Amino acid sequence: DVKVTQSSRYLVKRTGEKVFLECVQDMDHENMFWYRQDPGLGLRLIYFSYDVKMKEKGDIPEGYSVSREKKERFSLILESASTNQTSMYLCASTAANTGELFFGEGSRLTVL
Amino acid sequence: RKEVEQDPGPFNVPEGATVAFNCTYSNSASQSFFWYRQDCRKEPKLLMSVYSSGNEDGRFTAQLNRASQYISLLIRDSKLSDSATYLCVVNVWKKSSGDKLTFGTGTRLAVRP
Numbered sequence: 001d002v003k004v005t006q007s008s009r010y011l012v013k014r015t016g017e018k019v020f021l022e023c024v025q026d027m028d029h030e031n032m033f034w035y036r037q038d039p040g041l042g043l044r045l046i047y048f049s050y051d052v053k054m055k056e057k058g059d060i061p062e063g064y065s066v067s068r069e070k071k072e073r074f075s076l077i078l079e080s081a082s083t084n085q086t087s088m089y090l091c092a093s094t095a096a097n098t099g100e101l102f103f104g105e106g107s108r109l110t111v112l
Numbered sequence: 113r114k115e116v117e118q119d120p121g122p123f124n125v126p127e128g129a130t131v132a133f134n135c136t137y138s139n140s141a142s143q144s145f146f147w148y149r150q151d152c153r154k155e156p157k158l159l160m161s162v163y164s165s166g167n168e169d170g171r172f173t174a175q176l177n178r179a180s181q182y183i184s185l186l187i188r189d190s191k192l193s194d195s196a197t198y199l200c201v202v203n204v205w206k207k208s209s210g211d212k213l214t215f216g217t218g219t220r221l222a223v224r225p
């Protein structure tokens with residue numbers, strides 16, 4: 001069974017803290033994505049990556065960075081968390097040119 | 113203008129009804145198109161791809177109109193289990209950056225007995 005695993009389902013952090021969200025996929029997919037989902041705004045793309053060490057800004061990259069040191073792992077980093085980054089974060093992967101995204105279960109982050 | 117736009121709904125329909133959703137996209141370079149379904153508190157899952165010739169999967173029919181830059185999803189004979197949010201997804205592929213999949217905000221469907 002194919003799987004995308006996100007390291008934490010729920011996190012509570014304080015303003016200014018550094019936050020790491022980890023995502024691992026076992027399908028040997030080239031593409032990996034980080035989205036955030038907020039009520040009324042849908043899924044918005046933060047960053048994506050089509051290969052190891054490659055990264056591209058999505059539609060809302062401000063306040064975030066990413067790391068892809070290995071094909072199976074794509075990490076999202078909040079250097080200094082702010083309250084407006086409270087959200088559900090969804091990681092996904094897909095094989096090139098297929099459009100079928102496989103999602104992790106999501107990480108709900110609350111920044112106080 | 114948003115890259116992918118959908119009517120948020122909710123669409124509230126009785127069982128057995130036919131319901132249609134539309135989605136418009138702004139980037140004419142978009143190459144591939146999809147409908148996803150998301151149940152409450154769950155991750156999105158692929159429902160079907162959308163082809164220019166139109167495609168059908170049981171009670172679901174998807175259409176693409178490239179000239180007008182819109183995608184549609186038709187659900188016939190609605191079931192209670194069809195209640196969910198339906199997300200339109202557009203892919204722009206570039207050699208320099210790979211696939212970029214952008215979601216619409218979703219259209220909520222509620223099917224009542």
